[in-house]
Amino acid sequence: MSGFSSTSSTSPARPRRQDKPARSGGIGTSLLHRSNARTAAVTLPFFAYVAVFLLLPTVIVIVGAFRSPTGAFTVNNLRKLAEANTMQAFGISIAVSVTSAIVGAVVGALASYALVIGSRPNGALRRIIVATSSVLAQFGGVMLAFAFIATIGINGIVTIMLHQFFHVTVNPNWLSSLPGVITVYSYFQIPLMIITFLPAVDSIKPQWREATESLGGNTWQYWTKVAFPILLPRLLSSFLLLFANAFSAYATAAALFSQRSFLVPLMIQGAIRNEMDPNQQGFAQVLAFAMVVVVALAMVASRLVEKRFARWQ
């Protein structure tokens, strides 16, 4: 899970600072300021909780990545990252994430565009699709695995239909092949893209197109010179978001493949279960650490693109 950054870095509850000066010195302010101690008393449990269940685990992962079984500082663990099968797992994970993010971004962007053109902002079709997308975007894990096994697994409905009507036999291992995994991942990427990209398409004004036409531009020019450049930053940041989302997805893969560990999250699963093996000490932490680095890079890049976008607007 996770990997969902805030494209809304202009977050909901940013306090309105301009309110303050106008009110300073009023009765309200003095009453509010008296409660500084109370503020501390209320925030303390919150920060303590976060420290134990969010900060501490993160520190454990990072420290564990640099510790030998005896507890000394070491970079030996990092060497395991360079091993052939680790590199391969990262390669496949990144390939799957990039491909499913591209599929999701392209299809999702087209669908968002199709939803916006020529229809009213609160139209029924749009509302239904947005609500469905919200559900399906989080429809990960075990349930998604079941859905695809029921569709195109050995006894899946589509498998049977293809066989009966077109005499095409689907390879029973297709689901656990790379194209299969990418298809399954696309199933939650497309709805996620629709949700994140729709506001961007909304900001495109029909008048811009009319302006292009009045100035003698054609459809091709409108898209390449006007609409696409405006949408590009949001498209990029959404793509990065989708990438991080697919890269950190675990449950779907775990439910589809119980044995093979060819994706990084599955490899971490194997490493956690092998904690007793002294040679595996610190391996899960190193993998997790590397994963955080990849996701963080994608997130930072997404933030930067988003920021540029905001400034440009």
Add this chain to the structure above:
Amino acid sequence: MAVKPVAHAIAQKSSCPVRNESDHAAERDVSGAGAATLVPTGRNDRQKLGRDVPRLRARRLRQQNIIKFVIIALTLLFLLVPLLAMLLFTVRQPLSGQWSFSAWHAIFTGNGDDLGTDMTVLWQGVRISLALCLITVAIMLVLLLPVMVMTYLNSPMLATVVEWVSTLPLTIPAIVLVVGLAPIYRWLSADLLSTNPIWLCFAYVILVMPFAYRALAVGMKSIDLRTLVEASRSLGASWSRVFFRVLIPNLWQSILSASFISLAVVLGEYTVASLLGRVNLQVALYQLGQSNSQISTAMALLALLFGIVLLVVLDIIADSIRNRRNAS
């Protein structure tokens, strides 16, 4: 992966510039009444241009409609086929091809003996997941709500820190969190508490925090919190009275939506539970899937439907918060 998009959608719905009606009126006008004004009397070339443009636009609109229909139909097809397949899978014996409702019968009677399946693990999972939902939501509200209100009122700087901390879990993959949580949970279950899956609630509060934060923030932004508190305080209300009699009644919609989104996340959670070796709904579904895939698929479909209901209600709540803000 899980619920993030929804919270995100809420945040964005509220912040995105809503396309106003006039844009669309302009768009529709193109082929209709607006065309008349585009045909000026006078020089020939202007007249020609004036006639061409609307015709061009009308054709473009027709083309757009076709493109739109094709794209949406294909997308929906891809999204709906697996769901339909799931439904068919539950009522049709995959090997014999016979139709029967025995899987659904087993779920609603709670007894899988007819199919030779022991369903105790499933009910155990359902029970624990429902209990986890309640406790996680309770801890989340107790932890988050007072902090958000207090920092919002007293310290904008601290409010920014709280926002940053609350949304941080989104950037840490759940599986990474598990790697770090494993030693903590080993210690908790051995020395302090027990191995009861209910203690997963501590980790789940972290997982739901970003979504809950956003849902609550939307609601807090939609009312004038400061005025409300100042008014009640200057009229002599105690802090607890302000909190329970003024703030909570005014924030109940966002409290509700924060709770729903948390429920949806907890019900769908698999990563943490399975890797820490505890049983919740999703882990039970997976285990049951090994012995009877029809029952587990039917149950997954039910869980999904429940999720859809939760999120549709959430959408309605978010909508009414938005309306209130637009009205004020």
